[in-house]
Structure formats: C-alpha cells, structure tokens
Amino acid sequence: xxxxxxxxxxxxxxxxxxxxxxxxxxxxxxxxxxxxxxxxxxxxxxxxxxxxxxxxxxxxxxxxxxxxxxxxxxxxxxxxxxxxxxxxxxxxxxxxxxxxxxxxxxxxxxxxxxxxxxxxxxxxxxxxxxxxxxxxxxxxxxxxxxxxxxxxxxxxxxxxxxxxxxxxxxxxxxxxxxxxxxxxxxxxxxxxxxxxxxxxxxxxxxxxxx
Amino acid sequence: xxxxxxxxxxxxxxxxxxxxxxxxxxxxxxxxxxxxxxxxxxxxxxxxxxxxxxxxxxxxxxxxxxxxxxxxxxxxxxxxxxxxxxxxxxxxxxxxxxxxxxxxxxxxxxxxxxxxxxxxxxxxxxxxxxxxxxxxxxxxxxxxxxxxxxxxxxxxxxxxxxxxxxxxxxxxxxxxxxxxxxxxxxxxxxxxxxxxxxxxxxxxxxxxxx
Numbered sequence: 001x002x003x004x005x006x007x008x009x010x011x012x013x014x015x016x017x018x019x020x021x022x023x024x025x026x027x028x029x030x031x032x033x034x035x036x037x038x039x040x041x042x043x044x045x046x047x048x049x050x051x052x053x054x055x056x057x058x059x060x061x062x063x064x065x066x067x068x069x070x071x072x073x074x075x076x077x078x079x080x081x082x083x084x085x086x087x088x089x090x091x092x093x094x095x096x097x098x099x100x101x102x103x104x105x106x107x108x109x110x111x112x113x114x115x116x117x118x119x120x121x122x123x124x125x126x127x128x129x130x131x132x133x134x135x136x137x138x139x140x141x142x143x144x145x146x147x148x149x150x151x152x153x154x155x156x157x158x159x160x161x162x163x164x165x166x167x168x169x170x171x172x173x174x175x176x177x178x179x180x181x182x183x184x185x186x187x188x189x190x191x192x193x194x195x196x197x198x199x200x201x202x203x204x205x206x207x208x209x210x
Numbered sequence: 211x212x213x214x215x216x217x218x219x220x221x222x223x224x225x226x227x228x229x230x231x232x233x234x235x236x237x238x239x240x241x242x243x244x245x246x247x248x249x250x251x252x253x254x255x256x257x258x259x260x261x262x263x264x265x266x267x268x269x270x271x272x273x274x275x276x277x278x279x280x281x282x283x284x285x286x287x288x289x290x291x292x293x294x295x296x297x298x299x300x301x302x303x304x305x306x307x308x309x310x311x312x313x314x315x316x317x318x319x320x321x322x323x324x325x326x327x328x329x330x331x332x333x334x335x336x337x338x339x340x341x342x343x344x345x346x347x348x349x350x351x352x353x354x355x356x357x358x359x360x361x362x363x364x365x366x367x368x369x370x371x372x373x374x375x376x377x378x379x380x381x382x383x384x385x386x387x388x389x390x391x392x393x394x395x396x397x398x399x400x401x402x403x404x405x406x407x408x409x410x411x412x413x414x415x416x417x418x419x420x
Binding site: 033203 | 222240243355362
C-alpha cells in the first residue's frame, strides 16, 4: 500500500513514468496532512491553562479531525486503486461486438467509481476545513502558522481532487450523473474557497502586527 | 529522518502533541509532491510519438524538476531540524546576565536560520512552478489534471512556507534582515499566484469543453 511506503519512496514512485500514483492520491495526501496539522494544533492547545476555556470544544474537534485524517489517508490508496480499475477496464478484450459492449460498460462503471473517490476527498477536505477554522480561532496562538498551513493543504487537496473529478466526468456518458457530480463539486469548491479565506483572516489576527 | 518514515507514520507524528514536524515540513512536502508530479508528466510525455516535437524540451525540464524535487525533499527534514534548533536555544540556561545574553544571541541566530529554510522552500517552489507551466502547456494532455495538481501543490507549499517565514520574522530584532526577507517573500508570493493562474488556464485549455 502507498501509505506504507516512505515519503522518499512515495515521491520516487510519483515522479516515475507510471501514471499511478498521480494527482488524485497527492490531493488525498494533502488533505490528510491538513487534517493532521489541525489535530496537532488541538493537541498543542488541550491541557494548557491559558486555553482551559476551549478545552472541551477542541477535544471534540480533535475527535473529528482524527476521523477525517483517517478517511483522507485511506483515500490516498483508494484513488490509485480506482485509477488502476479504469486502466484494467480499458485493457479488456474488444474482438467481438459482445466484448466491445462489455468493455464499454466496464469502463463507464470504473470511471464512475474513480470519480466518486476524488469527490469524497473534496467532501472530507471541506469538513476538515470547518474544523481548521475553529482551530485557527480558538487554538494555541503559537501554532497559528500551522493552522494556516492546515487550511492551505485542505484547500489544495480539495482543488486537486476537483481536477480529478472533472477529468473523469469527461469520459462519462450518463448526463444526470455528470450534472449531479459537477454541481456538487462546484458547490464544495466555492464553500472551500470562502472558508479558506476566513481561516487565513483568523491566522492574520493571531499574527497581530507581525 | 522524516523522509524515511512511511506516509502513515509521518501523518501520525504530524498530528501528535509535538510541535515538530509541523507546517514548515508539510509545506516542503507539498512542494516536493508538486515537483514530482511535474516530473511524472514529463516522463509520460517523453518517448511518445505524438509529442516528439517537445521531447528535448521536456527532457531538460525533467532534469530541473528532479533537481528541485530533491531539494524540496531535503527541506522537509531541514525545516524540522531548524525548528528544533530554535527550541534548543530557548532551552539554554538564563541564570546569569552573561547566560541571558548568550541565550538571546543563540535564539536570534537559530530563528534567522529557521526563517531561511521556508524562504528556500518558497524559492524552490517558484522555480518548479515555472517548469510546471511548461509541462501544462506542452506535456501529455491525458495528464492535464496531474499538471494542475502539481501547480496547486507548489502554490500551497509556497504559501505555507510564507506563513512560516512570517511567524519567524516576528521573533527577530534585526530590522534590515526582517525587511529584506519580508520583501523577497512577498515578491515570490505574488509571482507564484500569477504563475499558478497561468498554469490553471493551460489545464483548462487541455480539458477543452469537458
């Protein structure tokens, strides 16, 4: 599994002449790193006297960011698996009309599945970003830059996943599926842009005049 | 070293209640993943008949993106090491006036060094992003989304590093160093925003009507 490779090995495989892992898995990794940084700021806040008032709230946030981090970590491998299934469908025999029809159906099904993985990355990044906002507002001010990087990674993860949703939708011939997923993707992208701006403005406040 | 940990271990350490690794190392990792994706698109273009005309150009780009990927990969650990040096300086004895003066000097020096690491991440991401633009313009159109994710990761890496430059500058009392680094950081950030928009517009063209 990709998540059992070292950073160094993962980057080597990414750069290689194999299309997988590619941008989809990187988007999920960015999201997972963003969620992990949000968890870190929670952990650096909980138990500190100065932040006693927000302790319970950040404990609840931590439970959520850890859950979302695990989901995003799993999506690193799921994206590459879904891509490989699309490739396998393209590799099916196409000698007879029957084989051609079965292959076409398999490609459509695998591409739909491969579209839903980055859509899931987008949904999960959006949820984690709302928690990153709470973390930026209420978490340890010494970790303001970490809360900011958390938001930047969740934003980039979401935007990267959106490109993968889009390239997959281009290969589908089910207009109602395409329309529905495109609409949801656009809605999430818009919300994520807005929330990221809000987090960055909180980070700015924590920096003060610096 | 961080780059010898598995993705799974790295994310666990990131989320933990230790401030290092933190946002600075994540910014370098995002940059390294972006450079790796740019390399991948080069590798998926070189040797393809359809792209014979750009073969030499993309081979030269690949040499550069691989170099920049290695630099960014090293910066993952360098950032955490620099942060640990700042923490070590803060931990120096401060019983006598002499100790206090030596500690203050050590903190300033370590903080300067810790500022130059994310500045270097910014510079390296900016260089890699210019190559990602060439890749998006001339590389394999089937990998358009990967070129896009490359740019998004380099942008997020640069913006994340900028936050780390800024939080470190806040602790320095050398106005000329602070001014110079703040100016360079702002200039890079501006150029990176522009180049990212240009890359995304190239990716958009490759998607065509999709």
